[in-house]
Amino acid sequence: MSDQPLRIPALRLIPRRSGARRAGKRPVGLALGLVLLAGFGLLALAPVVLDLPAPDEMDLLARLSGPTAAHPLGTDHLGRDVLARLVGAIPVSLGAALAAMAAILAISLPWGVIAALAGGRTDAVMMRLADIVMAFPMLVLALAIIGFMGASLEASILGVAAAWWPSNARLVRALVLSASHRDFVRAAYLAGASRLRVVLRHILPQVLPPLAVIISLETASVLLALSSLSFLGIGAQPPTPEWGAMLNEARPFFAQAPHMLVVPGLAVTLAVLAFNLVGEGLQALLDKREPYRW
Amino acid sequence: MVAALRVRDLTIAGPGDPPLLDRLRFSIAQGERIGLVGRSGSGKSLTAAALTGLLRPPLAVTAGTIQIDGTGIHDASPRAWRTLRGRAVFQIFQSPGTALTPARRIRAQLAEAARIAGTDPRRAVAHALDTVSLDPRVADCFPYQLSGGMKQRVLIAMALILRPRILIADEPTTGLDVLTERDILAALRAMADETGAAVLFISHDLRAVAAVASRTLVMEHGRLVDDAPIADLARSRAPAARQLAEAAHALQAPC
Amino acid sequence: MLRFILTRLATAIPTLLGMSLVAFLIVALAPGDPVLMELRAMGIVPEPEDVAALRSEFGLDDPLLHRYVDWLWRALQFEFGTSVATGRNVMTEIGLHLPATLALAVSALFGAIAISLTLGSLAVVVGRYTGAGLRGLTILLVSVPSFWLALLLIYAFVLKLGWARLVGDGSPSDLVLPAVTLSLAAGAALGRMVYERIRAEMSEDHIRLAIAKGLSPGRILIGHIAPRIIGPLATAWANAFGGLLGGAVIVESIFGWPGLGQLILQAIAQRDFPVIQAYLVLMGLIFFATSLLADLVVILSDPQLRRRLSDE
Numbered sequence: 001m002s003d004q005p006l007r008i009p010a011l012r013l014i015p016r017r018s019g020a021r022r023a024g025k026r027p028v029g030l031a032l033g034l035v036l037l038a039g040f041g042l043l044a045l046a047p048v049v050l051d052l053p054a055p056d057e058m059d060l061l062a063r064l065s066g067p068t069a070a071h072p073l074g075t076d077h078l079g080r081d082v083l084a085r086l087v088g089a090i091p092v093s094l095g096a097a098l099a100a101m102a103a104i105l106a107i108s109l110p111w112g113v114i115a116a117l118a119g120g121r122t123d124a125v126m127m128r129l130a131d132i133v134m135a136f137p138m139l140v141l142a143l144a145i146i147g148f149m150g151a152s153l154e155a156s157i158l159g160v161a162a163a164w165w166p167s168n169a170r171l172v173r174a175l176v177l178s179a180s181h182r183d184f185v186r187a188a189y190l191a192g193a194s195r196l197r198v199v200l201r202h203i204l205p206q207v208l209p210p211l212a213v214i215i216s217l218e219t220a221s222v223l224l225a226l227s228s229l230s231f232l233g234i235g236a237q238p239p240t241p242e243w244g245a246m247l248n249e250a251r252p253f254f255a256q257a258p259h260m261l262v263v264p265g266l267a268v269t270l271a272v273l274a275f276n277l278v279g280e281g282l283q284a285l286l287d288k289r290e291p292y293r294w
Numbered sequence: 295m296v297a298a299l300r301v302r303d304l305t306i307a308g309p310g311d312p313p314l315l316d317r318l319r320f321s322i323a324q325g326e327r328i329g330l331v332g333r334s335g336s337g338k339s340l341t342a343a344a345l346t347g348l349l350r351p352p353l354a355v356t357a358g359t360i361q362i363d364g365t366g367i368h369d370a371s372p373r374a375w376r377t378l379r380g381r382a383v384f385q386i387f388q389s390p391g392t393a394l395t396p397a398r399r400i401r402a403q404l405a406e407a408a409r410i411a412g413t414d415p416r417r418a419v420a421h422a423l424d425t426v427s428l429d430p431r432v433a434d435c436f437p438y439q440l441s442g443g444m445k446q447r448v449l450i451a452m453a454l455i456l457r458p459r460i461l462i463a464d465e466p467t468t469g470l471d472v473l474t475e476r477d478i479l480a481a482l483r484a485m486a487d488e489t490g491a492a493v494l495f496i497s498h499d500l501r502a503v504a505a506v507a508s509r510t511l512v513m514e515h516g517r518l519v520d521d522a523p524i525a526d527l528a529r530s531r532a533p534a535a536r537q538l539a540e541a542a543h544a545l546q547a548p549c
Numbered sequence: 550m551l552r553f554i555l556t557r558l559a560t561a562i563p564t565l566l567g568m569s570l571v572a573f574l575i576v577a578l579a580p581g582d583p584v585l586m587e588l589r590a591m592g593i594v595p596e597p598e599d600v601a602a603l604r605s606e607f608g609l610d611d612p613l614l615h616r617y618v619d620w621l622w623r624a625l626q627f628e629f630g631t632s633v634a635t636g637r638n639v640m641t642e643i644g645l646h647l648p649a650t651l652a653l654a655v656s657a658l659f660g661a662i663a664i665s666l667t668l669g670s671l672a673v674v675v676g677r678y679t680g681a682g683l684r685g686l687t688i689l690l691v692s693v694p695s696f697w698l699a700l701l702l703i704y705a706f707v708l709k710l711g712w713a714r715l716v717g718d719g720s721p722s723d724l725v726l727p728a729v730t731l732s733l734a735a736g737a738a739l740g741r742m743v744y745e746r747i748r749a750e751m752s753e754d755h756i757r758l759a760i761a762k763g764l765s766p767g768r769i770l771i772g773h774i775a776p777r778i779i780g781p782l783a784t785a786w787a788n789a790f791g792g793l794l795g796g797a798v799i800v801e802s803i804f805g806w807p808g809l810g811q812l813i814l815q816a817i818a819q820r821d822f823p824v825i826q827a828y829l830v831l832m833g834l835i836f837f838a839t840s841l842l843a844d845l846v847v848i849l850s851d852p853q854l855r856r857r858l859s860d861e
Contacts, residue, residue, distance in 0.1 A: 128564065129567070132564055132568055132571060133571065135568050135837050135840070136568065136571070136829065137792065137794045137795045137832055137836045139795025140791075140794060140828070140829060141829070142795075143795070143798065144828065147816060147825040148575055148578040148579045149579065151817060224692075227694055231694075232798070234814070244694070254700065254704065255708060265700070265701070269697065272692040273688065273689065276691060280688060346761055348757060348761065379760065379762065380762045380763025384761060384762070385761045386758075387754065387757065387758065394755055396777070396851075396852065396853075397776035398773070402772075438853045452762070456763075
């Protein structure tokens with residue numbers, strides 16, 4: 001639809017040593033987010049180090065039991081160890097989100113950069129195509145794609161990627177446009193630098209930091225969407241462990257076994273939180289303008 | 295008589311940085327008009343910001359005092375500043391183009407000032423526009439419909455309505471043509487004559503200052519290097535002051 | 550003014566056509582015999598021996614453009630065929646459930662707007678530590694998945710407190726929990742945007758003047774900041790509405806709210822292509838209309854653009 005003016009934060013790749021240390025502006029959120037992500041990474045390796053039962057291993061005698069020594073987070077309705085499934089879901093949930101994000105970037109980055117640099121007709125056409133896809137509510141489009149492709153984790157990844165890429169492409173284009181209109185880029189062109197050189201040496205470094213913010217925040221959004229789709233039963237299919245799917249499976253039993261309700265939801269929340277914190281933290285670091293005190 | 299403004303050893307710096315303003319010391323008497331001149335970057339706008347409590351964090355007053363009518367304000371709380379601003383001290387800024395709120399009509403923005411000053415908005419607005427020689431129809435315009443000079447005069451009208459004890463004009467004519475400059479300086483004089491406000495006229499252009507003030511402060515690199523009548527600047531001990539006087543004189547050579 | 554609207558609609562036509570093309574071609578995504586899938590999209594699930602005959606009967610031998618135009622013509626009359634699963638007219642079925650979804654999405658939007666304006670403005674005026682706390686709360690709310698929040702709210706309010714129930718008959722009191730669930734996340738996200746917008750405006754020169762006048766923060770917020778941010782906010786609200794239309798599917802299925810959510814999920818499970826296609830088209834149309842409305846607000850909130858509008 002309409003182009004929103006994007007406020008591009010100033011770039012500082014290497015912080016000035018002599019610059020004033022900003023009193024009280026410690027990147028707490030960013031640190032917390034990175035710690036959480038590292039935590040998930042480490043947890044994903046847990047099966048290698050710890051002696052966890054397989055996520056699929058059923059122990060029907062112990063179904064729906066609360067936390068015990070053998071099963072620190074309890075068991076689900078099929079007697080499977082919740083902790084094992086939780087940990088087993090990390091590569092699935094996070095992997096799917098990262099895969100979707102990679103797919104999104106694979107389309108949106110070239111799309112946005114080319115549209116911004118080419119300008120004119122090409123730009124208009126490319127943006128119109130993006131607008132057409134963006135005209136559908138994102139989750140609705142993903143649902144429709146899954147509906148036609150048949151429910152599966154792959155379909156949900158593709159559906160989300162197809163629905164999320166246009167907004168990303170628009171943002172990339174706005175960033176590149178804003179970067180290329182700066183005077184020092186014009187000066188580089190005037191000095192005779194080739195297109196490619198200008199893009200690599202002048203535009204890309206300006207674009208990367210805000211892009212990192214966008215990627216982080218969007219991974220959070222994509223992760224939420226994918227786990228929601230798995231929760232609805234149209235993403236990851238049983239018996240694949242996935243946090244949303246685990247919560248869905250727990251639904252009929254949650255009066256009897258509320259513990260099954262807590263952990264998968266918490267896992268999704270913490271993972272999404274991690275990406276959001278990283279994104280917000282980076283953005284806070286980049287934003288130098290302080291408002292007037294009123 | 296208590297000075298309208300008394301600044302003693304004012305020092306401003308960011309945390310861990312060398313001071314940007316270094317032990318400034320000057321006074322302005324009631325109703326007096328003085329200039330503040332210096333090269334770009336000498337700290338003039340910073341001084342103005344400190345006097346209105348508009349220093350952008352992390353910059354802060356690290357030493358010295360500011361007194362308006364005898365009351366110390368350098369450590370005033372935000373709430374105290376709200377009472378001081380507009381009534382005790384008001385500032386009009388450079389680039390009038392962005393100073394007025396784009397989405398509201400001139401009348402509304404001037405009426406706001408009237409309400410702060412406690413006067414009847416309609417009469418105050420009409421009188422103020424008249425004093426600065428603006429057509430009364432300007433009141434119904436939006437800022438984008440006015441030229442830079444007109445907008446600057448609207449700001450002076452605003453100052454007129456507020457009747458502050460001290461008016462700080464930060465580079466009010468910079469970037470405007472000489473004819474517009476003449477109108478603005480006339481409006482400024484009219485405002486000062488009517489309200490009896492003390493005026494601190496900040497500029498890098500000595501000729502503009504001379505049209506309003508008789509005495510001027512000279513700043514260089516964050517320090518006050520001279521405080522003298524404009525006519526005496528050519529003989530100042532400070533090289534910066536002499537340079538400014540020479541430049542102003544050279545520019546005034548007959549065409 | 551009229552000319553502006555007409556021009557806008559004219560530029561919208563290519564986008565609408567493009568959208569219709571997407572909805573038409575999406576059938577191609579279905580794995581399996583394309584002809585079978587196309588027949589399925591028309592509501593027909595034939596025996597294998599009948600396929601060839603049906604193919605020519607329903608014009609599937611015709612060129613793509615011809616089929617597209619036929620489909621488009623029917624779609625413009627809101628004729629989407631019959632449901633594969635129920636055999637009933639698709640538009641009728643959707644028409645039965647659409648109001649409930651719209652009611653949910655709209656009330657969630659109002660809730661989100663209220664929450665965001667409160668959170669955003671509060672975050673700006675409070676001190677450093679409360680502000681940081683509010684921003685932390687916002688990030689948390691944005692990170693909690695709606696399906697989990699819904700289950701937690703059900704646990705608290707339905708199972709434990711008995712204040713609400715999970716019957717799907719669409720009475721207004723049943724709207725509260727689903728709407729609250731959706732509002733919280735959307736409200737937090739919008740709140741973050743409100744906060745950022747206000748902060749960005751606070752660095753502007755005209756705010757500096759307003760402060761210099763001695764105006765109180767409240768006056769500055771309402772008189773000088775609000776008129777400037779209403780445009781971007783309207784756009785954000787329209788986008789949020791799109792998200793709510795999609796998010797409604799999740800919440801409806803959990804709370805048993807009788808909207809389109811359950812319909813579309815069943816349609817996906819049963820590969821009921823006509824229903825899915827109609828759903829896509831209608832949701833797209835509604836979202837498109839709200840975006841157009843937001844664009845209008847953006848223009849109306851800028852005096853310069855407004856003047857140009859009335860001059861046309």
